[in-house]
Structure formats: structure tokens, C-alpha cells
Amino acid sequence: xxxxxxxxxxxxxxxxxxxxxxxxxxxxxxxxxxxxxxxxxxxxxxxxxxxxxxxxxxxxxxxxxxxxxxxxxxxxxxxxxxxxxxxxxxxxxxxxxxxxxxxxxxxxxxxxxxxxxxxxxxxxxxxxxxxxxxxxxxxxxxxxxxxxxxxxxxxxxxxxxxxxxxxxxxxxxxxxxxxxxxxxxxxxxxxxxxxxxxxxxxxxxxxxxxxxxxxxxxxxxxxxxxxxxxxxxxxxxxxxxxxxxxxxxxxxxxxxxxxxxxxxxxxxxxxxxxxxxxxxxxxxxxxxxxxxxxxxxxxxxxxxxxxxxxxxxxxxxxxxxxxxxxxx
Amino acid sequence: xxxxxxxxxxxxxxxxxxxxxxxxxxxxxxxxxxxxxxxxxxxxxxxxxxxxxxxxxxxxxxxxxxxxxxxxxxxxxxxxxxxxxxxxxxxxxxxxxxxxxxxxxxxxxxxxxxxxxxxxxxxxxxxxxxxxxxxxxxxxxxxxxxxxxxxxxxxxxxxxxxxxxxxxxxxxxxxxxxxxxxxxxxxxxxxxxxxxxxxxxxxxxxxxxxxxxxxxxxxxxxxxxxxxxxxxxxxxxxxxxxxxxxxxxxxxxxxxxxxxxxxxxxxxxxxxxxxxxxxxxxxxxxxxxxxxxxxxxxxxxxxxxxxxxxxxxxxxxxxxxxxxxxxxxxxxxxxxxxxxxxxxxxxxxxxxxxxxxxxxxxxxxxxxxxxxxxxxxxxxxxxxxxxxxxxxxxxxxxxxxxxxxxxxxxxxxxx
Numbered sequence: 001x002x003x004x005x006x007x008x009x010x011x012x013x014x015x016x017x018x019x020x021x022x023x024x025x026x027x028x029x030x031x032x033x034x035x036x037x038x039x040x041x042x043x044x045x046x047x048x049x050x051x052x053x054x055x056x057x058x059x060x061x062x063x064x065x066x067x068x069x070x071x072x073x074x075x076x077x078x079x080x081x082x083x084x085x086x087x088x089x090x091x092x093x094x095x096x097x098x099x100x101x102x103x104x105x106x107x108x109x110x111x112x113x114x115x116x117x118x119x120x121x122x123x124x125x126x127x128x129x130x131x132x133x134x135x136x137x138x139x140x141x142x143x144x145x146x147x148x149x150x151x152x153x154x155x156x157x158x159x160x161x162x163x164x165x166x167x168x169x170x171x172x173x174x175x176x177x178x179x180x181x182x183x184x185x186x187x188x189x190x191x192x193x194x195x196x197x198x199x200x201x202x203x204x205x206x207x208x209x210x211x212x213x214x215x216x217x218x219x220x221x222x223x224x225x226x227x228x229x230x231x232x233x234x235x236x237x238x239x240x241x242x243x244x245x246x247x248x249x250x251x252x253x254x255x256x257x258x259x260x261x262x263x264x265x266x267x268x269x270x271x272x273x274x275x276x277x278x279x280x281x282x283x284x285x286x287x288x289x290x291x292x293x294x295x296x297x298x299x300x301x302x303x304x305x306x307x308x309x310x311x312x313x314x315x316x317x318x319x320x321x322x323x324x325x326x327x328x
Numbered sequence: 329x330x331x332x333x334x335x336x337x338x339x340x341x342x343x344x345x346x347x348x349x350x351x352x353x354x355x356x357x358x359x360x361x362x363x364x365x366x367x368x369x370x371x372x373x374x375x376x377x378x379x380x381x382x383x384x385x386x387x388x389x390x391x392x393x394x395x396x397x398x399x400x401x402x403x404x405x406x407x408x409x410x411x412x413x414x415x416x417x418x419x420x421x422x423x424x425x426x427x428x429x430x431x432x433x434x435x436x437x438x439x440x441x442x443x444x445x446x447x448x449x450x451x452x453x454x455x456x457x458x459x460x461x462x463x464x465x466x467x468x469x470x471x472x473x474x475x476x477x478x479x480x481x482x483x484x485x486x487x488x489x490x491x492x493x494x495x496x497x498x499x500x501x502x503x504x505x506x507x508x509x510x511x512x513x514x515x516x517x518x519x520x521x522x523x524x525x526x527x528x529x530x531x532x533x534x535x536x537x538x539x540x541x542x543x544x545x546x547x548x549x550x551x552x553x554x555x556x557x558x559x560x561x562x563x564x565x566x567x568x569x570x571x572x573x574x575x576x577x578x579x580x581x582x583x584x585x586x587x588x589x590x591x592x593x594x595x596x597x598x599x600x601x602x603x604x605x606x607x608x609x610x611x612x613x614x615x616x617x618x619x620x621x622x623x624x625x626x627x628x629x630x631x632x633x634x635x636x637x638x639x640x641x642x643x644x645x646x647x648x649x650x651x652x653x654x655x656x657x658x659x660x661x662x663x664x665x666x667x668x669x670x671x672x673x674x675x676x677x678x679x680x681x682x683x684x685x686x687x688x689x690x691x692x693x694x695x696x697x698x699x700x701x702x703x704x705x706x707x708x709x710x711x712x713x714x715x716x717x718x719x720x721x722x723x724x725x726x727x728x729x730x731x732x733x734x735x736x737x738x739x740x741x742x743x
Contacts, residue, residue: 011561018557136380156609163589173591249585250553251578251610253382259545259552294558300515300542302558 004296013172015291021178021247023287024185028240029264030271030279031192032096032233038209038274039229045121046099048261049128050234052254053095054088054241056132056149059157059252061087071162080160085242092238093231099124100230132254155252157245181243188239189280192232196276201228209274266310272323281321369409369667371677373398373659374416374432376453377445381419382551382578385606387445389634389643390467390652394442396637397656408667411660420548422448429453433460439677440465440659447471448517454479463681465659467651470600470623471518475707483685483708485655485701487623487717489522492599495718495738496572496621497529500597502742504619506570508538510563514546514575522599523574538568547578554579556586564592576601581610588614595619603721605643608730615730618723624648625719627734630697645732654696661694715739
């Protein structure tokens with residue numbers, strides 16, 4: 001126990017910076033899970049592939065469209081970053097819409113049981129993963145040679161953001177990448193919060209989440225709300241994908257969505273699935289729990305610790321931190 | 329409205345086409361022709377390993393070199409067989425390997441396997457080949473325990489991790505001499521034993537072990553770049569000035585990169601799993617200064633031939649390329665000896681290859697590009713496993729890009 005306290009104390013600021021950064025990414029992905037659940041009471045297990053698509057598009061955009069081969073600076077960096085952010089977010093948004101259109105809407109129209117949605121979600125997830133795994137320039141879909149987006153091995157996303165120390169907090173260096181991830185996340189989470197709480201379509205989303213039948217009778221277009229929800233969730237996951245590869249200098253790869261996806265799903269449940277602010281809080285808390293837990297028990301336990309925290313929270317508060325209490 | 333049935337039919341055909349495309353791949357390049365028009369026996373050799381996936385930088389050079397050798401044999405006048413070299417792509421995963429190996433073993437034309445390339449997949453598939461009576465020759469799987477499986481048909485043409493780890497520990501203790509060492513591994517069957525062997529040897533040598541941890545979800549297993557931030561904080565907190573990493577390039581590369589970003593100044597030392605072009609790409613400038621060792625001479629004369637033959641498809645760090653060329657040559661010679669001795673069926677050729685491999689001796693070895701090869705009669709390890717076969721490298725900035733500078737073999741470096 002003494003080692004644990006020592007570890008957490010000595011690495012407190014290091015792990016807080018690390019946890020806030022990764023937690024911000026989890027929070028952005030978690031929004032997609034929680035928004036879709038809020039509207040459809042459905043866990044979109046293909047959401048991790050929505051995240052994956054953005055990393056591949058970011059790689060393609062940086063290499064092919066912007067011709068980036070080295071770190072960028074100043075206005076060029078800002079323009080390229082915003083351009084890639086737009087491309088990644090849109091690609092993920094469109095992917096989410098496609099999943100909704102082909103994997104869920106036909107089932108919704110037929111009033112299929114919940115289990116069918118779950119199976120369809122898993123099927124969509126696998127189909128997208130394997131489609132991308134075949135995009136190495138050697139495989140065909142019908143008579144169409146699939147583009148070489150993935151290559152025979154994971155491709156390094158160009159290091160276009162050079163890491164620079166901006167300041168220190170109690171000796172812990174805080175870099176431009178930390179600020180970029182946390183800053184972009186905060187801005188997007190704030191915009192989403194305003195959108196859902198202050199706009200007409202946002203009111204529609206909340207209405208459908210509360211009582212879809214009543215919302216429909218009051219003139220809310222359910223299909224439009226569902227499509228908007230998927231698109232926004234996809235856009236947030238797309239932005240998270242770009243931040244993930246920038247922060248870790250990660251290689252784009254078709255299985256890349258699995259672990260961040262499952263952790264973000266846990267974050268959504270931790271915060272109270274269906275609750276947007278809960279997903280944000282759950283993401284950040286999960287990130288912090290992972291990192292501080294690693295400092296306490298050893299880094300190899302990092303992931304296990306985050307899930308233990310999740311289990312403990314659910315044991316004592318099954319609806320999650322900000323979710324509504326379950327009525328008997 | 330009722331959807332027309334033909335749409336359903338088209339959809340089903342599309343699915344079949346997709347599956348067909350998925351299974352199709354590139355067949356491994358084929359085996360050349362029959363230039364002299366004589367009656368050759370068609371045989372197939374499978375190369376098992378990470379043809380694709382994150383770790384293929386460690387495997388493709390040896391497979392590409394094997395293809396070069398098989399093409400040469402196919403073009404050789406009077407050679408009695410046409411060898412088709414097929415891909416058995418496991419992506420380096422022990423979990424994915426069994427069905428791939430089963431497919432190779434059930435191919436009636438299979439006479440030998442080059443591989444498995446990694447130790448984990450070797451453990452997962454060795455029984456399959458051994459039970460089928462198919463000789464399998466690995467040019468890169470270095471797990472120390474592989475010989476303990478007592479597979480009659482298994483042969484290894486490189487050194488193993490037992491000697492690698494003791495040499496790494498001596499290198500750390502006698503040459504690098506850090507004040508304290510952090511042990512990091514990827515929790516795989518390859519990385520963890522290697523790192524723990526170095527830990528034990530370093531402890532014996534009086535080096536302080538500042539800490540030790542494993543990566544619970546390494547990229548070699550998940551395909552996802554690891555977030556090393558908390559491990560880096562742990563290492564910084566431990567005060568270590570060197571890290572021994574037991575694992576593969578897809579993890580050591582991002583570790584170096586993220587450590588540099590976090591301003592962690594440590595010396596990375598790693599084994600053959602990190603000796604690849606992927607390390608240089610994934611770590612970027614942070615790779616400079618990394619110290620590596622492997623039972624492979626990547627600056628030997630054969631590498632020039634490899635680069636010339638493979639061209640743009642080649643890897644700047646041609647790890648195990650000469651070993652792959654030699655393994656293919658060894659198999660090819662075995663096929664020739666078997667057929668010249670009267671073997672006609674694949675089963676007889678398999679037996680003939682094994683007899684040829686077993687018949688190699690110190691006085692009459694197979695003379696390869698990397699080394700002369702004969703096998704220990706009991707273990708089927710190299711008969712002359714020696715420190716001279718291990719090479720040490722440092723990543724340096726070359727004229728155009730990062731490259732590996734050969735520091736010499738173990739005898740030269742360690743004395």
C-alpha cells in the first residue's frame with residue numbers, strides 16, 4: 001500500500017496530464033455511444049470503426065492531399081490541421097450515417113427485437129474492419145480493385161505536429177500536443193453541449209431520448225433526429241481519431257478502433273449511458289483512473305484498473321455517475 | 329413494395345466475390361518456369377510468417393530473399409523440380425497461425441515449410457507440421473524453448489534467445505554500463521523471456537534494476553499503437569538511464585518516439601525483434617542512438633544482392649535476408665537430393681529433405697551466404713551456435729536517412 005501511495009504521489013502531475021489527455025479522447029468517442037443509446041437504446045458496437053476510418057482518412061489526407069512529409073509550423077500547420085480535422089470528421093460522420101442506413105434503419109422499420117440490432121452492429125463492425133484490411137492494393141471487391149489505403153503493414157501518419165514543451169506543472173512538461181488534444185476536445189464538447197441544449201434539433205434529440213412516441217406526436221421527425229445523432233457522434237469520433245494519431249504519432253491500421261472504442265464505451269457507461277455530460281465526465285475520469293491506477297499498482301495493470309473502477313461504480317450506482325437512478 | 333429477387337441474388341454473388349477476393353491475395357509470386365523444358369516435379373514450399381501486418385518488416389526480407397533463391401533454382405538448368413513459393417500469412421500471430429498452418433499442411437504438393445518466422449506461431453503450429461511429416465526450417469524464430477518440443481521435422485538456422493539475452497546482458501554490463509536499467513517487455517512469448525533473461529544476467533553483473541513492467545496490450549498483438557505515457561512516467565520516476573526492451577519494432581518504435589516527446593532521456597537497448605525498417609519509421613528521429621543486437625548480419629555481402637533484386641519493394645534494414653536465402657537454398661538442395669535419390673511423390677520428397685538436413689555435418693555442411701549450416705543431431709539447432717553469429721548495431725543518422733551501423737559481432741564487441 002505504501003508503494004502505491006508513493007507511486008501516485010511521485011507521479012501525480014505526470015499522470016494527471018497523461019490522464020486528462022487520453023481521457024479527453026475517450027470522452028469524444030464516448031459521446032457517439034451515449035447519444036445513439038439515448039435516442040435508440042442501442043449500443044452501436046460499430047462506433048469503434050467510425051473512429052478507425054478517421055485515422056485512415058487523416059493518413060490519406062496528410063500524404064496525398066496535403067503532401068505532408070515533415071513537421072509543419074505557423075499558419076500552414078493551422079490550415080492543414082483544420083483541413084485534416086474537417087476531412088476526418090466528415091468521413092467518420094458519413095461512415096456513421098452509412099452504418100445507420102444499412103445496419104439499423106431496416107431493422108427499425110421492421111420493429112426488429114433488440115438482439116437483432118446487437119448482431120447487426122457486430123456484423124457492421126466486422127464488415128468495415130475487414131473491408132479496410134483488404135485495402136492494400138492487392139484485393140478486389142467484385143471487379144473493383146480496392147485502393148491501397150492501408151498498405152501491407154500499418155502506415156505511419158506523418159508527424160506534422162512537432163512536440164514542443166510549452167510550460168511545466170510542478171516539473172511535469174506540458175506540450176503543445178497535450179494542449180491541442182485537451183483544447184480541441186473542450187471546444188468540441190462545449191459546442192455539442194450547446195447544440196443539444198440550445199437548438200431546435202438538439203431539443204428534438206432530447207425529446208426523442210425521453211419519449212420517442214410523444215416526440216413523434218409533437219411533430220419531431222424521428223428519422224431526422226436519428227440521422228443527426230449518428231452524424232454528430234461520428235464527427236466527434238472522427239475528431240478523436242485525428243487527435244489520437246497526432247498525440248501518439250500512431251500508425252493508421254484497421255484494428256485501431258477496438259481498444260479506444262471499448263474504453264470509450266466503458267466511459268459512457270461510467271458516466272451514465274445516454275447522458276451526454278456523463279460521457280464527457282466518464283471519459284476524463286476513466287483516463288485519470290487508468291493513469292493513476294497504473295502509478296499505484298504498476299502500469300501493466302492500467303487497463304484492468306480502469307475496468308475495476310467501472311465495475312465498482314456500477315455495483316454501487318448501476319445507472320452510472322450522472323445517469324438517472326434505476327427505479328424498481 | 330416487394331424488392332426484386334434478382335437484387336438478392338446479386339447481393340449474394342457480391343458477398344461470394346468479396347470472400348473470394350479476400351482469399352485470393354497474391355499467391356506468393358509463383359515459381360518461375362521450366363526453362364529447359366524437361367520433366368520437372370511440381371512442388372510447393374510455404375513461407376509461414378507475417379507477410380502482412382505490423383511486424384512484416386521483420387519477416388518480408390527473409391521471405392523476399394527466399395523467393396529470389398527459389399526463382400534461381402527454378403531457372404537453373406537440370407534442376408529437377410519447379411518450386412512454387414506460397415504465402416502462409418499469419419501476420420505473426422500465434423492465434424491466427426493454426427488454420428493457416430493446417431491449410432499448408434493439407435496441400436498435397438507441400439514438401440517443406442520455410443518458417444514459422446516467429447516463436448509464438450512456431451509453438452502454435454509445430455505439432456501440425458511435425459505430425460504431417462513436413463520439414464519446417466525457420467530462419468528467424470529465436471525462442472529458446474523451441475528445441476524442447478522435440479519436433480523431428482523442425483530445424484533452425486539462426487541462434488536462439490538464450491545466447492542473445494546473455495550477450496545482451498554482457499553488452500549492457502561490460503560495454504554500455506548504465507547506472508541503472510529498466511526492464512520493459514511486451515508480455516509476448518518472445519519479448520518477456522528475453523527481457524527477463526537480460527534482467528537476471530544484468531542483476532548477476534551488479535547492475536541496478538530500476539524497475540520492470542510489461543505492456544498489457546502491445547501493438548504486436550492488437551495492431552494499435554500503445555500509449556506509453558504512464559510507462560514513460562514510471563521510467564522517469566525510476567531514475568533509470570537505460571531501458572532494455574524485449575519485444576518487437578511496432579512497440580519499440582512508438583516507445584522511442586513518445587519517450588522523446590516526453591523528454592525522457594534514456595538509452596534503449598533491444599533485441600532482434602526491434603531490428604527492422606519499421607523501427608526507424610515508427611520512431612522517427614528518436615531512433616537515433618538506439619542499440620540493438622540480432623543473430624543476423626544485415627550488412628553482409630548478400631544484402632547488396634537483396635537490394636538489387638528486390639528494388640523498391642525492399643527494406644532498408646534487411647534483417648534475416650541472408651538467412652532466408654540460405655533457408656530456401658537449404659530446402660531447395662534437399663528437394664534436389666531427394667528427387668535425385670528417386671523420390672517422386674511429395675511424401676517421399678519430404679522424407680528426402682529430412683534425410684538431407686539430418687545428413688549435414690561439420691565436415692560436410694550446407695555453405696550458405698550467412699554461414700555454413702549443419703544441425704545438432706538431437707536438438708536440430710545450429711550445430712555451431714556461436715557468439716560470432718550475433719551482431720550489434722547502433723541507429724545513426726546516415727547521409728539521407730537513419731540507418732543501422734554495424735558495430736561488429738559479439739566477439740569483436742565484447743572481446
